[in-house]
Amino acid sequence: MDDIQFNQAVETVIAKVRAVYGRWRRDTSIEDMRRDWDELFWSDRLSCETQDHVANGVPVRWVRALEAREERTLIYLHGGGFKMGSLTSHHDLMVRLSRAGDCRVLGVDYRLLPEHRFPEPLVDVLAVYDWLLAQGYEPRQMALAGDSAGGGLAAATLHALRDKGRPLPAAAALLSAWTDLHVNAESYRTRAELDPIHQQPMLIALARQYLGEKGSCSDPLASPLCGDLAGLPPLLLQVGEREVGFDDSALFVAKAQMAGGQAELEVWPDMIHVFQQFAEELPEARAAIEHIGAFLKRHWI
Template sequence: MSIDQVIEQVQAVYGSWGRETTVAQMRADWDRLFGETVSPDSSQPVDADGVCAAWIDAPEIDRDRVLLYFHGGGFQVGSVRSHFDLMHRLSAAARCRVLAVDYRLAPEHIFPAALDDALSAYAWLLEQGVPATNIALAGDSAGGGLALSLLLQLREAGMALPASAAVMSAWTDMTASGESYQTRADSDPIHQRRMVLAMAGNYLGQQDASDPRVSPLFAELQGLPPLLLQVGDRETVLDDSRMFAHKAQAAGVAVQLQVYDAMIHVFQQFPQHLTQAQEAIAAVGQHLEAHWPPHSNPYNS
């Protein structure tokens, strides 16, 4: 399947939505688009101090290492089911457990619900005896922005930071100020600035869109752990990653930016069709492996 066929598959879902489409229907459609092959027994639900989550383990992993993952979906759709395949592949690529966080969604739960859930899940991992050096954060789109916002919250709270973070097509700027919203408007098949701002409004409530807790691009970024940012060159949110990476590097953060030619928003969700998605997932695994301590007990799955 080519990238154009992938786009057609995604547009078939988005194009079926109208003003009368309920959020519940959008969530169900999203889960079917990305999670139709997931077995009900493929993950292990867990209560992470009141936060719904699930353990996802590939074979031959080091269970002492944990990737805390936040799914995308504009803070309104997305779930463990929709992102299971991606998270399972990341578990294999990084040889770690994945704790998938089903944070509360808007419009039922506006800011700061998602960030509160992220912080609670991280604190729960620490309470379970997992050292921060054995934890990494990851996420895509809204979940990528949430992972970065969590890093900032942990730093401000004086809590131990994870070993690293990797984000895909991260939404770092809810004001949508990047030039790519114009320069990539014709090449991005889905995410136009008007749509992005509408999603932001549903999540923000009365919160200022430039608050660093919702738009980590506007935060002071010094003191963060090593970061990997991946993004497609066709995305309107391209500058959300480029500007964040530039600002983080200027603040002394070890950051790597990978821009994939001709790729769309969170193309990593199509590894069965796109070799670029397979390469990107492998690169995330390499990044995480490089910043964790050596395996204490390899393949203790």
């Protein structure tokens, strides 16, 4: 890791994120934090079609890039530490995934902290999945994706569907996925000086808040890395080289492969946590999204 060469485009992105985080104080309301987060990531430069619905009581939004196929569905779970993030903050990423994957994207507005804790976000995602099946959507034409906490939530969803004997989607793509709420992997120490945004104490606090008094870090539905990874659909995990949570992706892929699954790990040099959200600024982000699209198209039937 000593040979990492920071590029100016990434440093500019980091400055934007730090400027937002730097405005927050102990008395900053969750509403203000969520609004700042949405404004940080919002972009509508790319043309698309959107439709809002309620799926089994859960707000969702269809996002389709122009001319993208309608019969293929990518369910997307946004990140934000189970506390922030929305269909607004991840609009641009969903449009780009729709275009790259030649599909419609269904963004899920699952319930968030501090109002709602584990397992309520997972309950919401499973309700949306059941709604899609009831509407006649074919699992072989469906895929699952998410970033950060949403990536971990996507992996937990695969656990739950498999264990319930429900039909699984054709594939899943996880971006900087938070797969272990123990937050004790080696990379939290070895990459601490490289990661300009996230550090172990903050993530430990988020995990405790998400789990509450009744949840356990060892529950695979909260920490999917802790569960049996056999029988999952093909997986693509992307992670930035500068992430303290690097091992959450690397260990997940290694364990899935040991269980006989098909899992790919893409390590993006110099990149930070969920760098794909900065596609306007970073050519690496645009390339990574194209990789996800190609992966999805290989596995849709």
